[in-house]
Amino acid sequence: MKTLKIGELAGQAAVSPxxxxxxxxxxxxxxxxxxxxxxxxxxxxxxxxxRFIKQAQGLGLTLAEVKDIVAIRQGGRPPCRHVYRLLxxxxxxxxxxxxxxxxxxxxxxxxxxxWGRRRARGAAVCPHIEAPVRPSRRRASRRG
Amino acid sequence: MKTLKIGELAGQAAVSPxxxxxxxxxxxxxxxxxxxxxxxxxxxxxxxxxRFIKQAQGLGLTLAEVKDIVAIRQGGRPPCRHVYRLLxxxxxxxxxxxxxxxxxxxxxxxxxxxWGRRRARGAAVCPHIEAPVRPSRRRASRRG
DNA sequence: CTAAACCTTCCACCACGGTGGAAGGTCAAG
DNA sequence: CTTGACCTTCCACCGTGGTGGAAGGTTTAG
Numbered sequence: 001m002k003t004l005k006i007g008e009l010a011g012q013a014a015v016s017p018x019x020x021x022x023x024x025x026x027x028x029x030x031x032x033x034x035x036x037x038x039x040x041x042x043x044x045x046x047x048x049x050x051r052f053i054k055q056a057q058g059l060g061l062t063l064a065e066v067k068d069i070v071a072i073r074q075g076g077r078p079p080c081r082h083v084y085r086l087l088x089x090x091x092x093x094x095x096x097x098x099x100x101x102x103x104x105x106x107x108x109x110x111x112x113x114x115w116g117r118r119r120a121r122g123a124a125v126c127p128h129i130e131a132p133v134r135p136s137r138r139r140a141s142r143r144g
Numbered sequence: 145m146k147t148l149k150i151g152e153l154a155g156q157a158a159v160s161p162x163x164x165x166x167x168x169x170x171x172x173x174x175x176x177x178x179x180x181x182x183x184x185x186x187x188x189x190x191x192x193x194x195r196f197i198k199q200a201q202g203l204g205l206t207l208a209e210v211k212d213i214v215a216i217r218q219g220g221r222p223p224c225r226h227v228y229r230l231l232x233x234x235x236x237x238x239x240x241x242x243x244x245x246x247x248x249x250x251x252x253x254x255x256x257x258x259w260g261r262r263r264a265r266g267a268a269v270c271p272h273i274e275a276p277v278r279p280s281r282r283r284a285s286r287r288g
Numbered sequence: 289c290t291a292a293a294c295c296t297t298c299c300a301c302c303a304c305g306g307t308g309g310a311a312g313g314t315c316a317a318g
Numbered sequence: 319c320t321t322g323a324c325c326t327t328c329c330a331c332c333g334t335g336g337t338g339g340a341a342g343g344t345t346t347a348g
Contacts, residue, residue, distance in 0.1 A: 059248050060204050072255050094249040104203050105238040111216050
């Protein structure tokens with residue numbers, strides 16, 4: 001089985017070597033084998049692991065939570081019923097978060113729409129950056 | 145119009161006075177009026193403002209983002225087209241996040257289900273906390 | 289008048305999730 | 319054999335979103 005050095009793993013999983021060592025220190029990743037030189041040697045599937053971590057984490061899960069989930073996924077002596085409960089709770093929390101997120105998105109869209117209406121009425125939206133929208137003749141200057 | 149001292153506002157909005165001062169320093173909340181004694185005096189609707197902040201923030205928006213949104217909601221000289229774009233982008237980001245969240249939830253549920261199946265097969269789920277599930281005769285010791 | 293409960297500012301510290309850099313060992317190319 | 323890219327450890331620091339506490343002024347209750 002081909003093994004990866006930390007830099008190779010980092011490259012393939014699009015994280016920094018630093019972050020990988022950090023995850024190891026945080027017990028999210030198991031400590032890998034070491035070569036005779038002391039270099040970390042990762043199995044190829046560590047890439048998937050890292051990608052999963054990144055995805056879960058990018059969605060608002062803390063590393064601590066990811067750690068527990070990872071432990072289950074790996075199946076080797078999972079941290080017990082406690083973690084099972086934790087995951088159930090997490091799933092419920094996700095449901096709540098989802099519906100809240102939907103509401104927030106609606107509020108944002110409403111704000112945007114309201115602003116659109118104000119512009120349509122010709123209000124001075126942002127005097128020092130762009131002039132009020134005049135009736136007929138769009139084609140505002142394209143300033144960001 | 146009745147005004148609130150910071151502690152009263154904090155109580156009604158369920159945040160700490162510290163946090164309120166912090167939001168002010170972070171320019172998320174506008175600096176309120178001051179009494180002759182130097183005390184901050186908030187209008188009653190500051191409560192709604194704080195609740196909105198807490199909700200948005202509790203959904204993964206940063207204070208910086210909340211700040212911009214708040215600026216729009218208040219309508220007084222919103223920070224221009226820039227913010228409009230930011231909110232559009234944010235709405236799209238929310239959509240992505242929503243679908244990712246749905247996927248993550250599914251993965252978690254699958255992990256839970258898989259674990260359930262392992263338990264059903266009688267695997268030693270967590271030897272040092274609860275004994276393997278024996279066929280017939282549930283009623284495991286209730287240790288968390 | 290006094291004590292408690294507020295309020296003010298300011299500075300330190302916390303957890304989280306890393307990044308940067310120093311000091312040193314190792315490996316591959318020229 | 320040197321150079322440079324990599325690897326190792328360790329310690330410091332960053333931004334985010336606050337909290338804690340000191341030092342001092344105010345307001346309120348007894």
